[in-house]
Amino acid sequence: MDADIELSIEGRLMLPKGPMDATVGIADGRIRAVKKVLKGEDHRDMTGCVVVPAAVDMHVHFRQPGLTHKGDFTTEGRAAAFGGVTTVADMPNTRPPAVDEASWLEKYESVHGKSFVDYLLYMGMRADTEVARLGRVTGLFKLYTASTTGDLLVSNPYRWTGLLAGVAEAGGRVTVHAEDQSVIEGVHPSGRGLHRHDASRPPLGEAAAIRQAVATAATTGHPSRVHVAHVSCRQSLEALAGAGCSAEVTPHHLLLDRRMEGLKAFGKVNPPLRTDVDRAALLAALADGRIPVLASDHAPHTREEKQQSFEDAPVGMPGVETMVPLMMALVKEGRIGVDRLVDATATRPAAFLGIGSRGIEVGAVAHLAVYSLRDVVEVSAARLHHKCGWTPFEGMPAIFPRLVVGPGGILVDEGEWQLDRPAGRYVGLSLRDYKALDEPKPAAKKAK
Numbered sequence: 001m002d003a004d005i006e007l008s009i010e011g012r013l014m015l016p017k018g019p020m021d022a023t024v025g026i027a028d029g030r031i032r033a034v035k036k037v038l039k040g041e042d043h044r045d046m047t048g049c050v051v052v053p054a055a056v057d058m059h060v061h062f063r064q065p066g067l068t069h070k071g072d073f074t075t076e077g078r079a080a081a082f083g084g085v086t087t088v089a090d091m092p093n094t095r096p097p098a099v100d101e102a103s104w105l106e107k108y109e110s111v112h113g114k115s116f117v118d119y120l121l122y123m124g125m126r127a128d129t130e131v132a133r134l135g136r137v138t139g140l141f142k143l144y145t146a147s148t149t150g151d152l153l154v155s156n157p158y159r160w161t162g163l164l165a166g167v168a169e170a171g172g173r174v175t176v177h178a179e180d181q182s183v184i185e186g187v188h189p190s191g192r193g194l195h196r197h198d199a200s201r202p203p204l205g206e207a208a209a210i211r212q213a214v215a216t217a218a219t220t221g222h223p224s225r226v227h228v229a230h231v232s233c234r235q236s237l238e239a240l241a242g243a244g245c246s247a248e249v250t251p252h253h254l255l256l257d258r259r260m261e262g263l264k265a266f267g268k269v270n271p272p273l274r275t276d277v278d279r280a281a282l283l284a285a286l287a288d289g290r291i292p293v294l295a296s297d298h299a300p301h302t303r304e305e306k307q308q309s310f311e312d313a314p315v316g317m318p319g320v321e322t323m324v325p326l327m328m329a330l331v332k333e334g335r336i337g338v339d340r341l342v343d344a345t346a347t348r349p350a351a352f353l354g355i356g357s358r359g360i361e362v363g364a365v366a367h368l369a370v371y372s373l374r375d376v377v378e379v380s381a382a383r384l385h386h387k388c389g390w391t392p393f394e395g396m397p398a399i400f401p402r403l404v405v406g407p408g409g410i411l412v413d414e415g416e417w418q419l420d421r422p423a424g425r426y427v428g429l430s431l432r433d434y435k436a437l438d439e440p441k442p443a444a445k446k447a448k
Helices: 074-083 099-109 155-172 182-188 193-200 205-220 234-240 251-253 261-266 276-288 323-332 338-353 430-440
Strands: 009-013 017-028 030-035 042-053 055-060 085-090 116-119 142-143 171-177 227-228 247-248 368-371 403-406 408-414
Touching: 009 338, 009 368, 009 403, 017 042, 017 338, 030 171, 042 338, 055 074, 055 323, 055 338, 074 403, 074 408, 085 338, 085 403, 099 116, 155 171, 155 205, 171 261, 182 205, 182 338, 193 261, 205 227, 205 234, 234 276, 247 276, 251 276, 251 323, 276 338, 323 338
Parallel strands: 009 042, 055 085, 085 116, 142 171, 171 227, 227 247
Antiparallel strands: 009 017, 017 030, 042 368, 368 403, 403 408
């Protein structure tokens, strides 16, 4: 037994250099060793299972403060962990919205000490946001270019230039909800339900907004600091090609489409569910890396809210707990590689957010999830853990993790919850911290 190792996990490790049958050793919340043979105080023989870095979901709406009847950091963080997600970045459109130092700090105080997973908090941008003045608060921003949940909206592209330039100059990062408000206001769709919602926020508007955002990002000289949220259509893939920006796709845009009218308002989301052709194009782009990141856009509402008329029902759906399990089922089917999934759910989002390595390597934080590709089950709302109690993915194949390690140690063990109290930490950076990431490192001195 290796006396200094508290927990060891043996299995098929997905290492940065490739997969290897080995054991990872953990102590004090960090990876201390990766060896062929290793036994800690608590040894888990997961032979036949794949051991991956736990996921970083850089797009969630945990609804705290102000909307906690839908979800909160405790319930949704616990659900995230059951799905192999141990770090999340929460969006600013809560009540009140986090749009300045006072409201952001109010939100921070509201959620501090209540999360089972590590977290970051976005700040929402308005047309007059002075990025540089917020340097001691956060370097992570959200820009809404079209109306959606909440009242955050900067629809004038001329204002985007100053905002994105400010973020780039300060060394921060910005995620863009890219839809063209003028296109949305100019269409008058007929029909009903999911088809009508798709037509009301057409692919043309999404692609146009992405092209504008990409062009604006290029003028800053740092397009890699701009991330495009929830790409939903094949036209947007063309707009992103060669842009140098980061981008994400969600499981609901990969697995659901507007033909599924039986979902009713439970399938209402912005941007809308598109066609099966779009779904196929998006999955191909995720699989080959043209879309680098997978994110859930977890946005829960109660059943009662979603059971209103389609026009009155709010947009959004839960997904943080099912995101990786649904994709693991696609790994088993050979539709995406496990290495690409690790890149999309851990490596790329962690790098964009500036939170350090989430890989299985010595010195990294011990955030891990273990999956057996034999354990395929059907998604069932009755077995999920987020507060709203429903899922649009009911009955779809998924592979949930057998073991999840994150803040506080083992969170989930063979489907059973392990922690008594939340141990998740705020891991976001200030603009000062982000800027330090971009500063050149001093050259190593040559030995005399």
